[in-house]
Amino acid sequence: MSFFELIHEDKNTGARAGIMHTEHGDIPTPAFMPVGTQASVKTLDQTDLLVLDPKIILANNYHLHLRPGEDLIDGVGGLHKFMNWDRPILTDSGGFQVFSLGIQKEQKGQQGKLVKIDEDGVKFRSHIDGSEHRFTPESAIECQHKIGADIIMAFDECTPDNADYIYTKAAMERTHRWAERCVSEHQKNISYHGYRQFLFGIIQGANHEELRQESAKFITGLDFDGIAIGGESIGYNMEATENILRLVMPFISKNKPRYTMGVGLDPADLLKVVAGGADMFDCVAPTRLARHGMVFVNTKEDPKRRLNIKNSAFAKDFSSISADCTCLTCQNYSRAYLHHLFNAGELSALRLATIHNIHFMLELMRQARAAILEDRYAEFINNWQ
C-alpha cells in the first residue's frame, strides 16, 4: 500500500480527499493537526486528545532537541512511548524555530550569540538557557529519527518576507542543497525505530513568484514522501498564501500529500487552502486563542466567527458556546460558567476553551471531507462564509 492514497477530487474546486497510511494509524485528509510543540498539546493530556480524536498531532524537533533531548526520547523507544500517544505524529524539523526563537541579536555582555548560517548548517543558541547548538541537515534528520515521528520534515531556512531578492534566492538554493542532504541522510535509516518514517520536503521562495516555481520544481524532483509549502506569509497573509498555492500546485504530483505549514489562524483559512489543494495544516492559533478566551462559533453571531468569552456580555449567558457542538465543554458548561472561570483566573478555563477550539477545527475538517466526497465543497465553503 502506498503512503498516500488520493480518494477523490472535488469536481468544482481544487479540494481533495485522501488518506495517509502510517505505522501508528491512518490519517484521512484534509487533516488539521493540533500542535503539541513540547510533546504536549497545551493544557490537554493525551486522554483528552483521544476524546477529541485527531488522527495526527504535531511536535517540534527544535523544542524536543533542547528539552528533554532526543537521546532521552530515543532511550524510551521514541516520542509515542514518551508521551503515551500511540497515534501518528509529525515533527517539524526546527528550521523555522531556529530562526524565529534562537537568540538572534547581540545582547549586553553576550557578544556573538547570533544565529550563524553557513553552507553546512546553522549554529544557534537556545531560547531557554542560551546554550550553543548546531543543526545541519544531517543532524536535524538524525534527531527526528531518534524522536521517531511518523512524518518528519526536511531542514530548511524560512526567509523573512522583507529579505531582498538576492538573499531570498541564495537562501532558497542553499535550502535546496540541504533538501538533497536530508533525503540522502534519511535513506540511510528510514525505519530507525523499526517502523517507516516519511520525509517531507519544503518549498520556499517567499513571495517571489519565479522563486516559488523554481523551488516547487526542485523540491518535487527529489525523493520526498510529501510536499510542504513554507514561508512567513503562509497562513498569515491569506491572499499571498492562495497565490502561492496556485503557483506551486501544478508542480506537485497528485499522489503526494501537500502540507501548508502554519495555516489555521482563522477556521475559514483552512477551507481556503483546502480549495487550493492542500491536504494538511497545523497552527498554534486555535489553542493560543483559546487560552485568551477566544472561542470559535459556526454561526454569524460574530463576523469573525469567534467570541471573546471574557466579554461581560456572556456573564449571564447560560447557553453553551455553540448550540450544536458536541465537545465536552459545550456538553457540560455554559458561556456564563466559562466567563466566570476566565474572569476568576481559573486554569481549567484554558483547557475547556482549548477542547472546544480543537474540536471545532477537527469537526470542520470532517465536514469538509464529507462535502468533498460528495462534490459539494464549493457549496460547503460558500455556506460557511
Place this chain on the structure above:
Amino acid sequence: MSFFELIHEDKNTGARAGIMHTEHGDIPTPAFMPVGTQASVKTLDQTDLLVLDPKIILANNYHLHLRPGEDLIDGVGGLHKFMNWDRPILTDSGGFQVFSLGIQKEQKGQQGKLVKIDEDGVKFRSHIDGSEHRFTPESAIECQHKIGADIIMAFDECTPDNADYIYTKAAMERTHRWAERCVSEHQKNISYHGYRQFLFGIIQGANHEELRQESAKFITGLDFDGIAIGGESIGYNMEATENILRLVMPFISKNKPRYTMGVGLDPADLLKVVAGGADMFDCVAPTRLARHGMVFVNTKEDPKRRLNIKNSAFAKDFSSISADCTCLTCQNYSRAYLHHLFNAGELSALRLATIHNIHFMLELMRQARAAILEDRYAEFINNWQ
C-alpha cells in the same frame, strides 16, 4: 432518615465511619473534600471530578459572593447547576476569608480600607477590586441559601493565635451570638432551592483550653446539623489540633458529623484527626502542592511521603509516580514525562499532578474507612506512618 448516620466506631481509636444523606447524594465518612473555592477545583473540570469520585466538594461563600455573585448563581438555580456538578457541595461561610483576604491594612492613598467588625457584622473590602462589602450572620446565610450548597457554615470570626486572651474571648462570645443569629436566619428558609440545606456551627477559642471547652459547650447546644472545629492552628499545628480535638470531642453528640476545617497539609494529618474523631476535612494543600510539582507517594521513598517531580532525579525515571496508583496520571504517564511537562512550563502538568494528589487523598480515606469498619484502624495508621 436522619442527616447523619453513625455506622461504626473503631474499637481501639476514636475513629468512626458514618454517612451523611443529602439531596444530591450520600457522603460516606471520613470524607476528604477537594476545595473548589471559586466553583472550580483548580486545574480540573467536573468530568475530571466524576472520575476521581469525591462524594462532596467545597466552595467558598466569600469568593462566590464577590464573583460571580450569589444572585447570578441563584438565577440559574444554584451552584450545582451553575457549575454542572450534581453531587453534594459544602460552602464555607467566608468568615475566615473576610479576615484573611479582605484588605486589612491602610494602604497609601486608600485610607480607612480596613476590615471593620462590630456587633452586627463585618465590613470589608474585596481583595479583587477593593470594593466595599458587608457580611452579617444573616446576610452570610442568605448568600449561602442562594448559592444552594447542601451543607452551609455559620458565619464566624477566626481569631489569630497571637491575639490576647481578652480579645479572643470577646470575639468568641460574639461568634456565639452570631451562631444563634445564623441558626435563626437559617430556620426561616431551610430549603431555599426546594431541597434541605444543612447548617454547621463552628467551635472557636484559639488555643485557650477553657475557651475551646466553653465554645464547644455553647455551639453544641444550638440547633446545628453538624459541628466544625475552626481556628488558625487547625491543620497547621497538628499538636495543637490533636489537643483541641481531645478537648472538644466529649461535648459533641456522637450523632453529629464533625468537621475539622483546613486539615490535609500532609496526608498523615488526615489519619491523625480521624483517630481523634473527625469525620470531614478540607485543605487546599493537595491541589496547591500539585501545582508546584509536589506529588504524594505511599511508600517511604521520601520521608515526607511526597516527591518534587521537578527534581532532576526524575528526568529519566520512566516509572509512574506510584506503582500501585490507579489514577489517570499514573495509568498513563511516567515521572520522566511529568518532569518534562513541569520543566517545559506546560499547564497540563498542573492538572495531571492535581489528579494524582486528589486521587491519593480520596483513596486514603476509602482505605481508612474500610479499616475502621473492621476495627483495624490503629494498625492501618501505624503501617502508614
